[in-house]
């Protein structure tokens with residue numbers, strides 16, 4: 001007999017799932033029939049959804065129809081090959097399938113006992129990723145949701161490593177440190193590090209931003225001087241954050257020089273390679289990261305340039321015990337009899353419940369192969385380099401930063417223009433109105449900078465050419 005209190009019937013689920021599979025496949029096939037940016041105003045979608053939830057069950061067909069008409073057309077299409085804004089965040093086919101299967105299992109990867117296969121797939125996937133990036137097996141790690149959280153956990157572990165602080169037990173208010181904690185990062189670092197400073201009690205005033213050189217890379221000699229000066233003034237330096245692939249210009253801080261300083265000064269080195277770390281899949285780009293194997297913790301985001309459905313952030317750490325000592329609490333209700341070399345992943349971070357993120361990555365890596373993934377990265381970099389050569393060939397356009405990876409920073413700067421910032425803002429606005437391409441901007445040395453970030457396996461030179469065509473049209 002049918003259970004009136006039960007879930008969707010498995011056969012009803014089967015037929016709905018087939019429809020959903022068709023829906024997703026059609027979406028991916030017809031992506032380019034959408035404008036990358038929907039023509040929509042704030043409140044348009046919400047006003048089409050009733051203010052009250054339905055009291056009675058609704059037919060699946062009606063629900064899916066509303067998804068089709070209201071949701072799908074009104075998102076900004078991150079999957080679209082014309083999406084060249086910010087950094088790529090693209091879901092590949094095998095990644096989507098893995099995500100879907102993980103939803104079916106609903107495995108909660110807290111600890112080995114209640115997620116044995118999921119835990120071990122995560123362990124193996126982390127090992128695969130580490131070796132695909134060319135990093136030594138000194139690093140252990142796990143998957144988190146975002147770089148924001150990976151960096152927060154790393155900075156908390158760095159704080160835990162400060163001798164005599166013991167903030168884990170005493171809290172910051174109860175500590176007897178002689179001075180305030182100091183964290184260093186370049187002026188180009190991502191704001192997620194500032195947020196980590198807010199949460200860990202370091203505070204925004206506890207951050208010292210080190211000036212960058214003409215290529216937007218941190219100047220290690222100024223870091224060195226800053227640490228010495230701070231020590232004299234009673235600060236307690238504890239952590240340096242280097243960025244490998246900054247958000248504005250993709251500049252790369254010098255890992256080896258930072259590691260030298262951190263080793264000498266006994267400071268924790270955290271490297272934020274959220275975007276550019278993926279470039280290390282291809283051996284010829286690894287020179288950008290020389291020395292990163294000396295870091296205490298590293299974050300690389302597969303959900304950025306590694307075609308992995310959001311969310312998935314790879315956090316690697318050198319000292320597994322350090323991370324576990326920072327976060328581990330094992331009350332009776334989660335104690336299990338299992339012993340041995342398994343990870344109970346909740347002990348390495350703040351989350352108890354954790355998604356089974358490794359499944360999509362494990363499937364995707366197998367589907368493309370590590371060589372196939374590296375080839376895609378090479379292709380993106382070569383498309384970006386080609387576009388750079390077009391920009392450099394035009395006297396009225398100006399590159400504003402080097403292009404070590406697949407993100408370009410430039411502007412239109414013909415002689416005699418009064419307000420190049422306003423001009424470039426309006427050029428980008430026109431390109432974005434086209435529906436074919438979506439770009440975003442930053443400011444470099446105070447100058448309005450248009451950014452083009454390539455990194456979608458669906459992108460071809462046709463999309464890059466279209467982007468350049470639209471830019472030139474808008475400029476003229």
Ligand SMILES: Cc1ncc(COP(=O)(O)O)c(C=O)c1O
Pocket residue numbers: 087145146147148149190192243245246247272273274275301313
């Ligand atoms: C260098 C860098 N670090 C961190 C982040 C934050 O990433 P997430 O959204 O995964 O927290 C970004 C986002 O673009 C980034 O570019």
